[in-house]
Amino acid sequence: AQTVTQSQPEMSVQEAETVTLSCTYDTSESDYYLFWYKQPPSRQMILVIRQEAYKQQNATENRFSVNFQKAAKSFSLKISDSQLGDAAMYFCAYRSFFSGSARQLTFGSGTQLTVLP
Amino acid sequence: EAGVTQFPSHSVIEKGQTVTLRCDPISGHDNLYWYRRVMGKEIKFLLHFVKESKQDESGMPNNRFLAERTGGTYSTLKVQPAELEDSGVYFCASSQGGANEQFFGPGTRLTVL
Numbered sequence: 333a334q335t336v337t338q339s340q341p342e343m344s345v346q347e348a349e350t351v352t353l354s355c356t357y358d359t360s361e362s363d364y365y366l367f368w369y370k371q372p373p374s375r376q377m378i379l380v381i382r383q384e385a386y387k388q389q390n391a392t393e394n395r396f397s398v399n400f401q402k403a404a405k406s407f408s409l410k411i412s413d414s415q416l417g418d419a420a421m422y423f424c425a426y427r428s429f430f431s432g433s434a435r436q437l438t439f440g441s442g443t444q445l446t447v448l449p
Numbered sequence: 450e451a452g453v454t455q456f457p458s459h460s461v462i463e464k465g466q467t468v469t470l471r472c473d474p475i476s477g478h479d480n481l482y483w484y485r486r487v488m489g490k491e492i493k494f495l496l497h498f499v500k501e502s503k504q505d506e507s508g509m510p511n512n513r514f515l516a517e518r519t520g521g522t523y524s525t526l527k528v529q530p531a532e533l534e535d536s537g538v539y540f541c542a543s544s545q546g547g548a549n550e551q552f553f554g555p556g557t558r559l560t561v562l
Contacts, residue, residue, distance in 0.1 A: 336491070369553075376452065377540070377553040423492060436482060436494035436505065437542075437551065 334359045334426050338440035345414045346448050352399075353409045353443045355424030363429035366400065366407045367437065372420040380422070383407065385429065411445075419447045451475070453554035455541050461560045467529040470557045474523070474543030480504075481524050482544075482551060483516060487537040495539075498524060531561045 335358045345351035357366070364385045371377040383391045383400050390398050395415075399408045411418055424440040454473045462468050474481045483495040495514070496506035500521035509516070513532070518524040528535050538558050542551040 341489075374555075376555040379550055382550070435480070436497055436508070437484075437492075438494070439484075439492040441489070441491040 334361075334364075334428075334438045336424050336426050336438050336440040338424055338443050340443045341441070342444045342446070344446040344448055345411070345418075347414055347416060349414055350410060350412045351414055351445065353411075353422055353424075353445065355407045355409070355440055357405050357407065357424070357426050359405070359426065361428060365427045365429060366398075367425040367427070368396070368398070368407075368409045369423045369425060369439075370418075370420045371423065371442075372417075377423070381409065414447050416447050416449065419445055421445070453541055453543050453552050455539075455554040455557050457557060458555065459558045459560075461562065462531055463562050464533055465530045467527065468531055468559060470526045470528075470539050470559070472524045472526070472541030472543075472554060474541070475545075475552055478543035478545050478552075479521065480544040480546065480549075480551075481518060482542040483524070483526055484540040484542065485537050486540065486556075487534075492540065495526070528559070531559075533561050535559060536561045 337356045366383045368380040369377045370380045381393045381396050395412045397410045421442045423442045425437040456471045481498040484492050486492040494508040497504045498518045501518050515527045538556040540556045541554040544551045
């Protein structure tokens with residue numbers, strides 16, 4: 333079974349600065365997807381960024397980028413130029429790649445990010 | 450386009466009572482998932498519907514939980530009788546295909562006293 337670990341329950345960052353959220357995972361599969369989801373206070377969880385394990389290039393979405401280290405099973409999220417609206421709970425998640433395999437997401441315990449003005 | 454909706458947003462019940470949570474997926478999404486987050490812990494998968502059929506219910510904790518998806522549209526998750534450890538946030542998600550992005554609802558916060 334796959335597991336996802338987020339070792340930072342809480343993080344804070346000054347507005348306009350850069351912050352990195354950590355995520356490690358364990359799997360015996362060679363192909364899979366990794367995700368970062370964001371849940372702002374009292375709002376729904378939304379997908380921030382997605383990485384396919386077979387792609388060597390790190391995914392980037394505007395101010396959000398990942399550092400995907402497949403051998404180390406590490407998948408960190410970097411938020412550049414942090415904004416007040418980035419304050420949220422961030423979840424790292426894993427999903428199997430192959431059809432027929434489990435389609436559900438396996439989540440970490442989350443990192444609560446505070447952005448300081 | 451309306452997103453995934455869940456009702457109620459918050460439910461407070463006493464141990465031993467019954468509660469039914471509802472999820473309305475995005476129109477046209479055949480795949481519907483239920484997840485649960487117990488306070489401070491990770492979000493855990495409960496079950497997966499494809500249309501009206503249960504594709505995977507390996508995450509259901511016990512037989513006090515019953516999920517249905519009538520006609521392949523909305524889904525309900527009933528907890529009967531509720532126990533203290535059932536408290537948490539219950540999330541619903543839907544996707545158009547099993548391999549596609551899952552869109553989440555806002556969750557239902559269940560408190561069992």
